[in-house]
Amino acid sequence: MRLTTEQDNGIDVLSVDAPRIDSACAEALRDAARAEMAHGDLWLIDLSKVDFMDSSGIGTMVGLLKWMGHDRRMELCGLNPPVLQVFKLTRLDTVFTIHADVAAGHAAHHHGVAKAGR
Numbered sequence: 001m002r003l004t005t006e007q008d009n010g011i012d013v014l015s016v017d018a019p020r021i022d023s024a025c026a027e028a029l030r031d032a033a034r035a036e037m038a039h040g041d042l043w044l045i046d047l048s049k050v051d052f053m054d055s056s057g058i059g060t061m062v063g064l065l066k067w068m069g070h071d072r073r074m075e076l077c078g079l080n081p082p083v084l085q086v087f088k089l090t091r092l093d094t095v096f097t098i099h100a101d102v103a104a105g106h107a108a109h110h111h112g113v114a115k116a117g118r
Contacts, residue, residue, distance in 0.1 A: 003017070003029075005036050016029065022056055034067060037074075041073065047083060050083055076099070
């Protein structure tokens with residue numbers, strides 16, 4: 001699994017370059033993401049290359065959100081239909097702010113329409 005980061009106008013983007021987030025890689029993803037996301041107030045997590053996520057992957061995303069604390073934000077972008085379905089079935093789509101893609105995430109914050117909640 002490869003993670004890449006970029007920064008644009010105060011918004012950091014962490015892109016996950018892997019087709020699956022499952023028990024085989026969830027711990028490594030968590031550790032690598034925490035290292036990358038140690039600084040910055042707003043992170044968009046680009047999951048557009050992920051086609052499958054199991055409970056370990058969901059646990060990793062929830063753990064990262066909690067790790068961010070209340071002073072920083074983490075939002076998800078580019079969820080493919082199978083991954084989005086997992087978030088909907090678990091009702092985590094009501095916990096995470098989810099954008100159609102990274103551009104929509106940027107637009108939401110540049111136009112001030114992002115949800116105020118977590």
